[in-house]
Amino acid sequence: MLPINLLVELGILSLVLMLTRFAALGRKLAVTTLVLLALAASSPLGNLLLYPLESRFPPWDASRGAPDGIIVLGGSVDTDLSAAHRTPVVSHAADRLLAAAELARRxxxxxxxxxxxxxxxxxxxxxxxxxxxxxLEGLGIPRERLILERDxxxxxxxAIFTKQLxxxxxxxxxxxxxxxFHMPRSMGIFRxxxxxxEAYPVDWRMGGRDDLFTFTRVSGDGLARVDVAVREWIGLLTYRVMGRTGELLPGPGKD
Structure with missing residues (x-):
């Protein structure tokens, strides 16, 4: 469960409790929920959770020479909205597609x-x-160069389907x-x-170490960073337990 969803549900629960003989507990829960919401929305919490993920892999070193292939992970296009409007709708992580186009040209x-x-x-x-x-075609990649894995x-x-393909x-x-932020889990899975x-990270959500203790002026941005980070940490833990990665936080070295 993502933090924002949990906080909303706790807020609703506190209101319900206030209407019962557990009103005192409901008030305490409401105060706790508001404090947690403020921390998630405005404090450096999201940055502190994201930094270990985003800084784990350095930018790719182009001096090693041209790659033989480029794999772009999905996650940018909202399929439901695209189907509803009958046109591609990019909801987030557009950098993945832009980077693919740039690499294809290079x-x-x-x-x-x-x-x-x-x-x-x-x-x-x-x-x-x-x-x-x-x-990707609109960004300049000829259709005949594209290999699509759609299952x-x-x-x-x-990782599994692309390897077979x-x-x-x-x-x-x-x-x-x-x-x-998704690169550590992805690299661990592919290994x-x-x-x-080789890791080619894009789509950063924070600037770097200087942002670690920066407070957020736009609450929505703070909540979004906390949600993304918590979801990814949960994914890392889950995949490690399932044996799909060799360590909790895969890094540049082999597992």
């Missing part, structure tokens, strides 16, 4: 793979890869493009899947 011989199906629990015909393809529902399946040859170098990739 390395014209590299294979470009976009991997993303749908995260919906109920089966749907809407696939993120289908809506991302025209965006994955999560990062684990991104491209059949990486010994010595080939592949870049993995995803949000900086467990025995798909050797």
């Amino acid at each position: 390395y014209p011989n590299a294979r470009i793979v976009f991997t993303g199906g749908t995260a919906n629990l109920v089966s749907t015909e809407s696939r993120e890869a289908d809506y991302s393809a025209p965006i 994955s529902r999560n990062t684990w399946e991104n 491209v059949a990486q040859k010994p010595g080939e170098r592949w870049l993995l493009v995803t949000s900086a 467990t899947a025995e798909f050797d990739v």
Whole structure:
């Protein structure tokens, strides 16, 4: 459960309790909820949770030479809204798509793979890869260069299905493009899947160490950072317990 959802539910529960013989408990819970909400919205909490994730992998070193392939993880396009409006709708993490276009121009011989199906629990015909393809074409990548993986529902399946699709040859170098906060979990998963990739982080949500103790002036931004960070830490813990990563917080070295 994400922090903002939990705080809303605690707030509702406190109001309900105030109407019962547990009114005193309800008032205490309401005060606690407001304090937690203020911390999440305005304090450096989100930055403190995000920094270990976003700083884990450094920017990719282009001096090593051209890659053989570029893998772009889904997560930018809202498939439900895209289906409703019959046009691609980018809801967040647009940097993943922009970086793919820039890398494709820089390395014209590299294979470009976009991997993303749908995260919906109920089966749907809407696939993120289908809506991302025209965006990438519009950014200058010819359709014949795109390899689309449209069946994955999560990062684990991104790795497994992409590995099967491209059949990486010994010595080939592949870049993995995803949000900086998502890179540790993604790299750990690809290593467990025995798909050797190099991290190409994008889509940072904070500036760096100087922002660690900065208070947020826009409450919505603070809540968003806390939600993103907590969700990712939960994902890291879950995938480690499931054996899909070799350590809790994968880093630049091998697991």
